[in-house]
Amino acid sequence: MKQFLEGSRAVAEAVKLCKPGVISAYPITPQTHIVEDLAQIIADGELKAEFVNVESEHSAASVVLGSAACGVRSFTATSSQGFLLMIEVLFNIAGMRIPLVMTCANRAISAPLSIWNDQQDSMTARDSGWIQLYAENNQEAVDFHIQAYKISENKDVMLPVMVCMDGFILTHGAEVVDMPDAAEVDKFLPPFNLIDKLDINSPKTLGAFADPNYYMEARYAMQAANENALKVIPKVADEFKQIFGRHSGGLVEAYKIDDAEQVIVAMGSIVGTIKETVDELRAQGKRVGVLKIITYRPFPRNEIIRALKDVPEVAVLEKAVSLGNTGPLYSELRADILGKGKCSKISGFIIGLGGRDITKESIKEVFGSLSKEETACKFIGLKEE
Amino acid sequence: MPIGVKTLFSPGHTACAGCGQAIGARLVLDTAGPNTIIANNTGCLEVFSTKFPETAWGVPWIHSLFENAAAVASGIEAALKYLGIKDKINVIAQAGDGGTADIGLQALSGMLERGHDILYVCYDNEAYMNTGIQRSGLTPFESNTTTSPPGKESLGNPRPKKPMPEIAAAHGIPYVATASVGYPQDLQKKVKKALSIKGPKYLQVHVPCPLGWRHLSNLTFDIAKLAVECGLYPLVEIENGKLSQVRKLVKIKPVEEYLKPQGRFKHIMSLPEQIKAVQQIADNNIEHYGLKS
């Protein structure tokens, strides 16, 4: 049913449809509305779940680790500093192969303190083993949460999934979303059935320590599960389409790149702005396009190569930077693309840090600069001195 | 452990000879019984009992990190409540003194404040033993650890133990107790009592560590007993914030008897003033808790 909802509300409703039994919550802007809405949903009896108001994000993640280890579907959400405080637990959850879904409402990292959007927070967990999906709009945010549980709980995956959505831009932006029907979600998402769980009828030891004889195999298994996820994610998107009638999710989305001479690669809500810019430039006869990375982890290398190998000039636009190097997506993508097919130039740009406005003009500036010298890490939209 | 005795904490683990914590953990679990789920912090107990692919635990057991057992247990308890089976199952969170009084204190406080139906057990061996005997907030006054060494400018650990039982009790929880592996029946009685009460419970068990305290491994029980008998480790129960029971001492021993067999106090044994300072702590306990019978 089409509804006009704030992004956070839409996500809370989507989470409700997935019927988690335990939700842990700790306030941090711009994630807070999601858990506030879920608290109300539970208070109103619309969802039967234990809502645990924890004393920190470290415990928020630990609580859902514990509850999911009992085989109960669980949920939490965070942003920024809270995300960083969680990160020890996030690595642990992935290593313990506990299926979970969380929302990261993307926000900048202190210092300086900023409550505004960029993607530096979730980027710091790119080596954690979590699957990362980046939503372009609130419809995707809704759809991805529902798909995320199915991906995470797939027995060939068994990895936690974070749905990343740009703070404020999506979390606080109201849009029309097509809310999935509860019965259809039930059809799409079977109940969570965890085999290795905490159960007094079948006592198991979870989280044993591994000496050098075993550690590497456990980590290799995580890498293999990530490889499996590259197959599972598109399959889940297909199943989603069969039931809900719309395509949503998958690994990447190509927009007008078939004959493109210049393509921008980006993740999250910025892609919407780039698409509009592409339309305008196309109207002027420019052959431009955009490649949206939906799944950043596992990294869809082959899909990216397939999409970009014949594009002469590629730009990577990111809301995060690996300080002292370049944007993380840029360095990964460049290594994969350069020298393949006709792609001869790939430039990296940092944009929109800490909520700096991203305009169509700045996107045009990026397209315009691509024919000039390659840049590895150019900051766009800096104030003139 | 005598052969043929059934236990949920199997022998064959890699604890040191005379490890007080191994004894304590077995007593706690065998009292709690098979309908128990345990969340364990990182530390000696976790390491010596779960070297993959082996495990000593005969009940569902989970280890996540060093400081989060209280939070993991909170999640387990919430899940069991959601499933409607909490009343049938004991949830125990357990950790060492460092994992409890220092790095895990926040998660523990949250667990206590939220009112989860969980028994939290702190195995107090009075230092970070798993990493090689470093000082924690529960290391006693003047104890020699690798990070509180005596020297020309130092007499060892400069601070007394953090009053963890009082801190736990200040949360207004229904049950707080201290126990000792030197008094196994008392320990078991307290575990039983704790598990009969709904809500958050805190139990702190004194567990000698022959390696860290530098005493002979056959003295674990004697040392544990002496700590109680001299007043340095009072055995108390605090219910709903009020001191309800103490183990009275018939014959109070001088602290020297407790300190002497332990290498961690060797540097003060020739310093009567320092022994007096430790005696003062014991005397204060005796007074404060009314330990004299």
Ligand SMILES: Cc1ncc(C[n+]2csc(CCOP(=O)(O)OP(=O)(O)O)c2C)c(N)n1
């Ligand atoms: C965040 C974090 N910091 C430090 C450590 C290292 N560490 C592991 S066990 C341990 C000591 C545990 O001491 P305690 O809680 O007293 O338990 P014990 O080993 O003495 O039984 C330390 C410091 C860790 N694993 N995680």
Ligand SMILES: [Mg+2]
């Ligand atoms: Mg210790």
